[in-house]
Amino acid sequence: xxxxxxxxxxxxxxxxxxxxxxxxxxxxxxxxxxxxxxxxxxxxxxxxxxxxxxxxxxxxxxxxxxxxxxxxxxxxxxxxxxxxxxxxxxxxxxxxxxxxxxxxxxxxxxxxxxxxxxxxxxxxxxxxxxxxxxxxxxxxxxxxxxxxxxxxxxxxxxxxxxxxxxxxxxxxxxxxxxxxxxxxxxxxxxxxxxxxxxxxxxxxxxxxxxxxxxxxxxxxxxxxxxxxxxxxxxxxxxxxxxxxxxxxxxxxxxxxxxxxxxxxxxxxxxxxxxxxxxxxxxxxxxxxxxxxxxxxxxxxxxxxxxxxxxxxxxxxxxxxxxxxxxxxxxxxxxxxxxxxxxxxxxxxxxxxxxxxxxxxxxxxxxxxxxxxxxxxxxxxxxxxxxxxxxxxxxx
Numbered sequence: 401x402x403x404x405x406x407x408x409x410x411x412x413x414x415x416x417x418x419x420x421x422x423x424x425x426x427x428x429x430x431x432x433x434x435x436x437x438x439x440x441x442x443x444x445x446x447x448x449x450x451x452x453x454x455x456x457x458x459x460x461x462x463x464x465x466x467x468x469x470x471x472x473x474x475x476x477x478x479x480x481x482x483x484x485x486x487x488x489x490x491x492x493x494x495x496x497x498x499x500x501x502x503x504x505x506x507x508x509x510x511x512x513x514x515x516x517x518x519x520x521x522x523x524x525x526x527x528x529x530x531x532x533x534x535x536x537x538x539x540x541x542x543x544x545x546x547x548x549x550x551x552x553x554x555x556x557x558x559x560x561x562x563x564x565x566x567x568x569x570x571x572x573x574x575x576x577x578x579x580x581x582x583x584x585x586x587x588x589x590x591x592x593x594x595x596x597x598x599x600x601x602x603x604x605x606x607x608x609x610x611x612x613x614x615x616x617x618x619x620x621x622x623x624x625x626x627x628x629x630x631x632x633x634x635x636x637x638x639x640x641x642x643x644x645x646x647x648x649x650x651x652x653x654x655x656x657x658x659x660x661x662x663x664x665x666x667x668x669x670x671x672x673x674x675x676x677x678x679x680x681x682x683x684x685x686x687x688x689x690x691x692x693x694x695x696x697x698x699x700x701x702x703x704x705x706x707x708x709x710x711x712x713x714x715x716x717x718x719x720x721x722x723x724x725x726x727x728x729x730x731x732x733x734x735x736x737x738x739x740x741x742x743x744x745x746x747x748x749x750x751x752x753x754x755x756x757x758x759x760x761x762x763x764x765x766x767x768x769x770x771x772x773x774x775x776x777x778x779x780x781x782x783x784x785x786x787x788x789x790x791x792x793x794x795x
Contacts, residue, residue: 401440402651405478414553424518427454430526432724434550443472449499500530504537513538518546551732557746568655569778571609571648575599580661584788585638589631610649613728617645624761638664643763654728655778656750658765661786673762674785680705688775694739717751743770
């Protein structure tokens with residue numbers, strides 16, 4: 401397990417407090433990050449249905465998943481083996497049976513079928529069919545939307561979680577510099593991606609890395625006008641701008657980072673845009689502290705860059721940390737106008753004021769922790785437009 405049993409029990413206690421506040425007696429958790437957070441379960445099994453059941457008057461959760469994954473639950477969790485309940489293989493991707501039928505049967509067997517049941521409705525891993533089958537199998541239950549209930553418990557990190565994110569930051573520093581170091585005219589985009597992926601997994605000499613929730617995002621040239629492109633097998637050209645957004649990951653905890661590099665002398669537009677973004681980013685980092693609300697950070701950004709005439713429509717950042725594909729964000733607090741979330745020590749955010757114009761874009765970001773008096777960034781790399789000499793590299 402990544403944490404001691406005492407920490408998992410404290411997380412369960414906080415979760416049950418939120419359940420009580422919302423009148424939820426049984427919580428069905430299908431988000432793999434939330435399953436991991438409360439039980440330690442860690443496996444690439446989220447492509448089939450699986451679940452952690454929290455019952456308000458039971459000490460331990462119940463894990464329900466595919467039979468071949470049950471031993472994984474025994475290996476990675478703090479649960480009693482009798483609380484690990486596998487469903488048979490004929491429930492897997494079947495058009496006649498559904499795993500939620502099995503879940504409903506288990507809840508009926510243990511007398512939990514007529515209670516208030518919370519489900520994570522807005523969740524990549526909980527489908528409309530899941531909800532339909534649960535309603536059919538538990539007609540006497542009162543269903544409630546428990547989306548983000550556990551996510552909000554996760555938003556303030558423990559010291560051990562912070563240490564894991566600091567390790568992830570050392571990995572992303574190395575991966576970022578390896579990627580920037582390889583980028584040049586004539587180099588294939590896929591070879592840069594391979595170098596980054598290798599570094600993300602090998603980590604440092606002291607500790608290895610985990611797979612990140614998002615693949616390296618590497619738009620280049622005109623494709624930097626949009627943020628979420630990966631890579632191709634094309635070769636970089638003289639004058640190309642390349643955005644790198646990636647993360648280090650350690651024990652499922654992430655430290656994201658974005659930087660931008662130009663091959664050869666940048667044009668005036670890119671240079672001016674980089675100056676604006678870095679100035680705004682630095683101003684935000686200087687004012688972040690406990691007690692302010694998320695929208696105050698966005699207001700600082702907006703006022704700092706107002707003279708440039710640039711307007712950023714998308715949010716400025718978001719809470720992040722523990723997660724699985726397809727996202728390292730926690731889906732709770734966002735740094736944007738209207739978000740009144742009050743910052744507390746050991747909250748962690750990805751502050752990413754990227755700007756994407758019609759023909760080009762620029763990103764520089766920092767993963768940060770709110771401290772007792774301000775904030776600190778996890779990584780330590782220059783905030784600037786990196787410039788490569790543009791000399792042709794044979795590859």
